[in-house]
Amino acid sequence: MLADVFRQTIARGLQRKAIRTCSKWARLYRIMGPPHPGPWGPGPAPWTLDMHDSLAPVNIGQKSAQMGYTETALNITLYKIDIENLDCLYVLPAKTPDASEFSAARFDPAIELSTHISSMFSSVKNVGHKRAGAVNLYIRGSNSRSALKSIPVAFIVFDELDEMNQDNIPLAEERTSGRENPQIWKISTPTLPNEGINELFLESTQEHYEFICPFCSRIIELIWPDAIKIIGDHHSNCEDSHLQCPKCKHKLDHETKTIWLADGKWTPYGDASLDVRGFYINQLYSIKRRPEEVVKLYFKGLIDKASEQEFFNSKLGLPHIVKGAQVQAHEVNRARGSRRKDDPLPDNKIITMGVDQGRWLYYEIVAWDFESLGNDLNMSAKANVLAEGKVVDFEDLDVLMRQYQVLKCVIDAQPDRRKAYEFACKYWGHVLLCFYARGQMGKMITIDPSTEQHKITVDRTSWLDVSLNRFRLKTITLPQDLSEEYPEHIQNLVKHYKTDKYGNPMGEYRNMGPDHLAHAHCYAEIALPLAAALTTNKNVRIYL
Ligand SMILES: [Zn+2]
Numbered sequence: 058m059l060a061d062v063f064r065q066t067i068a069r070g071l072q073r074k075a076i077r078t079c080s081k082w083a084r085l086y087r088i089m090g091p092p093h094p095g096p097w098g099p100g101p102a103p104w105t106l107d108m109h110d111s112l113a114p115v116n117i118g119q120k121s122a123q124m125g126y127t128e129t130a131l132n133i134t135l136y137k138i139d140i141e142n143l144d145c146l147y148v149l150p151a152k153t154p155d156a157s158e159f160s161a162a163r164f165d166p167a168i169e170l171s172t173h174i175s176s177m178f179s180s181v182k183n184v185g186h187k188r189a190g191a192v193n194l195y196i197r198g199s200n201s202r203s204a205l206k207s208i209p210v211a212f213i214v215f216d217e218l219d220e221m222n223q224d225n226i227p228l229a230e231e232r233t234s235g236r237e238n239p240q241i242w243k244i245s246t247p248t249l250p251n252e253g254i255n256e257l258f259l260e261s262t263q264e265h266y267e268f269i270c271p272f273c274s275r276i277i278e279l280i281w282p283d284a285i286k287i288i289g290d291h292h293s294n295c296e297d298s299h300l301q302c303p304k305c306k307h308k309l310d311h312e313t314k315t316i317w318l319a320d321g322k323w324t325p326y327g328d329a330s331l332d333v334r335g336f337y338i339n340q341l342y343s344i345k346r347r348p349e350e351v352v353k354l355y356f357k358g359l360i361d362k363a364s365e366q367e368f369f370n371s372k373l374g375l376p377h378i379v380k381g382a383q384v385q386a387h388e389v390n391r392a393r394g395s396r397r398k399d400d401p402l403p404d405n406k407i408i409t410m411g412v413d414q415g416r417w418l419y420y421e422i423v424a425w426d427f428e429s430l431g432n433d434l435n436m437s438a439k440a441n442v443l444a445e446g447k448v449v450d451f452e453d454l455d456v457l458m459r460q461y462q463v464l465k466c467v468i469d470a471q472p473d474r475r476k477a478y479e480f481a482c483k484y485w486g487h488v489l490l491c492f493y494a495r496g497q498m499g500k501m502i503t504i505d506p507s508t509e510q511h512k513i514t515v516d517r518t519s520w521l522d523v524s525l526n527r528f529r530l531k532t533i534t535l536p537q538d539l540s541e542e543y544p545e546h547i548q549n550l551v552k553h554y555k556t557d558k559y560g561n562p563m564g565e566y567r568n569m570g571p572d573h574l575a576h577a578h579c580y581a582e583i584a585l586p587l588a589a590a591l592t593t594n595k596n597v598r599i600y601l
Contacts, residue, residue, distance in 0.1 A: 079136040080109040086139075087132055088170040092345070097132070101344050103318045104266040104336070105129040113334040118244035119258040121340040121374035126244045130214040131163055133242065134194065139177050143211040144193045148229055150220040152185070152198030159216070160184045160196055197229075205229045211236040218245035219253035247376040248553050252569055255376040261335025263327030266342065271317045273305035276324075279341035281355075281373050284309075285348060292356035298349045300341060314344050339374040363562030366554035382552040382564075384528045389544040392527075394534040398444045407588045408443070408461055411580025412468040414477070417447035418454060419546075419573035422461045423581045430589050434600040435500070435523050438585060440533040445574060446540050451480050458484060465588035467491050467580040470512070481511035489587060491580055493517035500601050502583065515583055521550065521566045524582035525575070546574035 076082045080099070087097035099106035102125030108116070109129055118126045130147070137143045149155035164187070168175040180188040185204065187194040197204045199221035210232045215221065233239035245254035270277045278284070283303035289295035300309040309317070323336060340346055351372045358365035362379045369377030402408075406424035413419045422445070427438040443461060448454065458466065468477050470490035481488040489504075492514045499519050505512035525547070527533035535543070549570040557563045586600035 073140075076140055078110045079133050080106055082136045082140060083109060083132045086171055086173040087135070087167065090166055090170055099319075100315055101125065102128070103315070103321060104323070104338055104342065107323055108336055109133060111334055113332055114238070114240055115261075115333040116240070116242045117254065117257045117261045117333060117335040118242065119247050119254045119335065119337045119374055120244065121338065121343075122246055122371040123345070124338050124340070124343065124374075126336075127163065127216055130216060130242050130244060131167060134212065134214060135167065135174060135177075137212045137240075138189050138192050138194060139174075141211075142192050144195075144209065145212040145214075146195045146197065146205075146208060146210040146229065146232055147214045147216065148197050148199050148205070148221070150198065150217050150222075151200045152204065155217070156196050156198045157184050164196070199225050199229070201225075202228060205232070208232055209236065211239045213239075213241045215241075215243040215245075218243050218257075219248045220245070223253070246370050247374065248370060249378060249551055249567055249569055250376040252376065252567065257333075258335045258337065259327075260331075261327060261333040262325040262329055262331050263335045263337065264323040264325050265337055266318075266321050267324045268318055268321035270302040270305060270307070271309075271313075272302055272307035275302075275304045277303055279303075279339065281339065281341065281351070284341055285352065287352055287355075289352075290356075292353045295352045295356060296349050298352040300348045311347055314342075318342065318344075337374060340372045361562065362564075363554040363556050367556065378551055379554055381529070382554070383550075384525055384547050386544060386548065388528040389535070389547055392531070392533050392535045393537055393539060394441075396441075396443075396534070396536055397538050398446075398536045402443065402461065403441070406441075407465075407585065407592065408463050409581050409584035409588050410457065410461065410463045410466040411577040411582070411584060412454065412466060413573040413576035413580065414469045414471060414473055415571075415573045417449065417573070418451070419445075419447045419577045420454070420457060421445040421574065421577040421581045422457065422463065423585075425585055425588075430593060430600065432599060432601075434586050434589055435582060438532075440527055440582070442533065442535045442578075444536065445543055445577065447542075447573070451476050454480060455483075458487075463487070465489070465584040465591060467513070467584040467587070469576060469580065478511065486591065489513045489584075491515060491583065502586065502597055502601065504597065513583070513587075518552075518564050518566060520583055521575075521579050522552075522564075524579040525550065527582075540574075542571070543574050545570065546572050547578065550575045 083097040089097050093101045105125045109132060120126050134145045134147055137145050149159055168178060177189045178187055179190060185196050195208050202225055205225060205228050243257060247255045265278050267276050267278050284300055286299050286301045288297040302309055340351055341348055354364055354368045354372055358368040365379050369375045403424050408424050410420055410422045422443045424441045424443050425438045466488045468490055470477055470492050477490050481490055490512050494514045503514040549568050549572045550566045551569055552564045553567045554562060554564050586597050589600045590597040
């Protein structure tokens with residue numbers, strides 16, 4: 058009896074010594090639940106095998122949804138803890154619900170199904186901090202700076218990077234400073250071109266998963282649209298669409314995928330000598346999801362913007378800007394009028410100013426033209442931009458308030474709330490601090506009932522829609538001597554479409570670079586109905 062235990066212990070010890078790679082470790086210790094129960098194997102996601110064993114210090118995964126990248130990152134994390142005794146940090150977009158869901162839906166099943174993994178951990182109750190003997194696993198949301206401080210680790214995963222608070226990513230990365238050979242994984246479904254995961258991928262080896270066509274024996278890749286034979290012309294009649302070899306056009310059966318994908322290889326399309334490896338994959342590779350689902354969403358995307366965005370981002374794993382989601386250069390150019398910034402002011406106009414706080418104070422000053430003051434004022438009014446630009450401090454805003462006889466100014470409340478507040482007190486009734494919020498209905502403007510707060514709350518997407526749509530609707534005139542930054546900032550705000558948890562399409566503006574003047578432009582727009590309410594002494598609601 059004792060001899061048996063002794064033999065088993067020796068055997069286990071030898072077995073552990075033989076584990077030099079993460080994929081070996083996962084095959085031995087990781088037990089999966091449904092839909093592929095049993096010991097882990099690369100079968101359901103063959104492209105992840107080589108990813109498990111990457112030794113690159115930085116690894117970038119640009120992917121479509123549900124391609125096994127999170128499972129891979131979890132395996133590597135557990136391997137680092139078990140075999141290399143390294144402290145690890147797993148970062149998700151938010152603490153709630155992402156970090157708690159990850160802990161319950163990914164981490165807990167991994168320990169429940171494997172006696173080895175469950176024996177590794179001495180304490181797992183805390184959602185954000187699991188202990189494996191002297192080694193720590195931190196699971197954190199990117200939205201809290203304090204949760205990312207003072208935790209030294211040698212391995213970090215950023216999961217769904219494009220949804221994270223981008224400002225806090227460098228803070229998390231600093232956690233590896235001073236550690237020998239740290240490794241970082243960043244994975245995400247992409248959003249916009251040259252942003253987030255896509256920007257990082259473009260600076261990597263840019264590897265694609267290639268394999269040999271079972272019919273023509275040439276090296277091929279499953280890419281849209283070459284690798285798909287579309288049958289039908291609508292999302293309701295395309296179920297016979299199927300995969301095909303992009304070279305010999307022979308049908309590739311979805312059912313036999315595991316066979317012909319098994320010997321695939323990651324091939325660099327970028328600079329192979331880089332020590333940042335990038336892994337790109339799309340849903341045509343999915344063993345689980347059928348290719349006709351991709352075709353279905355393609356047809357849906359032809360009629361609605363949220364589906365178009367989802368088709369490119371979540372199915373093809375590609376960044377994408379939906380048509381009309383970004384103001385075009387020619388739309389800004391054609392808005393230029395003959396007026397120059399220091400020409401005399403037009404008579405008898407309502408004049409508003411929007412101010413966005415950044416390293417500078419960015420402003421836009423608008424004189425408004427409208428037939429009559431009434432409901433939905435922003436839709437009927439035309440904007441004549443008198444001036445735009447940036448100044449150093451709040452004293453400079455005083456000069457602008459007087460020079461342009463600004464009736465109402467809306468200013469970004471952040472980051473210097475105190476200075477903005479002092480400015481509002483100085484021009485009591487003429488300046489409001491603006492907070493962007495979610496869950497506000499459309500163009501509502503919620504005015505804080507205590508007037509001494511000088512505070513309003515608005516829905517970000519709705520008001521950016523109204524103010525940026527002016528360029529398409531040709532209801533804006535810009536000064537001839539526009540700053541160089543202005544067109545750039547306006548174009549840097551791009552609407553990204555999503556479907557919310559109830560399946561409703563929603564949009565959110567993301568920036569592809571500096572966007573302060575675009576926000577100043579938006580605040581000047583918000584100021585219009587507030588100015589109208591001030592001159593008529595009526596509730597702002599009647600102008601919305
Ligand atoms: Zn072929």
